Amino acid sequence: ILNVEQSPQSLHVQEGDSTNFTCSFPSSNFYALHWYRWETAKSPEALFVMTLNGDEKKKGRISATLNTKEGYSYLYIKGSQPEDSATYLCAFTNYGGSQGNLIFGKGTKLSVKP
Amino acid sequence: NAGVTQTPKFQVLKTGQSMTLQCAQDMNHNSMYWYRQDPGMGLRLIYYSASEGTTDKGEVPNGYNVSRLNKREFSLRLESAAPSQTSVYFCASSADPVEDTQYFGPGTRLTVL
Numbered sequence A: 001i002l003n004v005e006q007s008p009q010s011l012h013v014q015e016g017d018s019t020n021f022t023c024s025f026p027s028s029n030f031y032a033l034h035w036y037r038w039e040t041a042k043s044p045e046a047l048f049v050m051t052l053n054g055d056e057k058k059k060g061r062i063s064a065t066l067n068t069k070e071g072y073s074y075l076y077i078k079g080s081q082p083e084d085s086a087t088y089l090c091a092f093t094n095y096g097g098s099q100g101n102l103i104f105g106k107g108t109k110l111s112v113k114p
Numbered sequence B: 001n002a003g004v005t006q007t008p009k010f011q012v013l014k015t016g017q018s019m020t021l022q023c024a025q026d027m028n029h030n031s032m033y034w035y036r037q038d039p040g041m042g043l044r045l046i047y048y049s050a051s052e053g054t055t056d057k058g059e060v061p062n063g064y065n066v067s068r069l070n071k072r073e074f075s076l077r078l079e080s081a082a083p084s085q086t087s088v089y090f091c092a093s094s095a096d097p098v099e100d101t102q103y104f105g106p107g108t109r110l111t112v113l
Helices: none
Strands: A005-007 A010-014 A019-024 A030-038 A045-050 A056-059 A062-067 A072-077 A086-094 A108-113 B004-007 B010-013 B019-025 B031-038 B042-049 B064-068 B074-078 B087-094 B108-112
Touching: A005 A086, A010 A019, A019 A086, A019 A108, A030 A072, A045 A056, A045 A062, A072 A086, A086 B042, B004 B087, B010 B019, B019 B031, B019 B087, B019 B108, B031 B064, B031 B074, B042 B064, B042 B074, B074 B087
Parallel strands: A010 A108, B010 B108
Antiparallel strands: A005 A019, A019 A072, A030 A045, A030 A086, A056 A062, A062 A072, A086 A108, B004 B019, B019 B074, B031 B042, B031 B087, B064 B074, B087 B108
16 A cells, blocks of 8 residues: 655645655655645645656745655745645655556645734 | 536435436536445545446445436436435536546535435
8 A cells, every 4th residue: 555654744834934744655666746735624736746756846936856765855945925725745656556546645734924 | 617517416315206306517528427425434435437438336336326317417426316416516527537637616515314
């Protein structure tokens, strides 16, 4: 059974702090790693899709890195703002997996206090 | 563009009742998905349709059926609802079933009494 682990489960930071969290996934037959942002009472929104080892993606104050050989990805938020409060999900898919079968982690819930 | 739409937004059923959750997308995507989200469990795939005319089971298909009515629409049916099916249901779509971003609908909150 393929498993995606995210840590920490939850995180409380002050406005202006920079923070990061981890997504771990099976490294064999890797195909793609997705990051989503999920605000309470809304639906998940895509942040990044990464496919190559060493990929780095950036959107504003949020960036992500990918290490497919060791099976992890980091999401960084620089200078956190209250509007960054959300659950951040990663999802993984591999070669040989069922088509369309994104395997989601349980998420890291970020709370940013003003 | 409305993106992915789902109806209804909320529903309460009694055990044994049936219902169909509707999903439609206007992005000309090939692939569509149904997930359920339960506290502490994350998103779990129920069924998906990689392309029009095909459907496949996901991680938790028991108690559900699906129909890919056409390229735009993908419905999820509960034939005999059980309290264990109380959940928030999300429909999603993507252009490509493996690499591309999935776009999610607003969700349907279902309670089975």
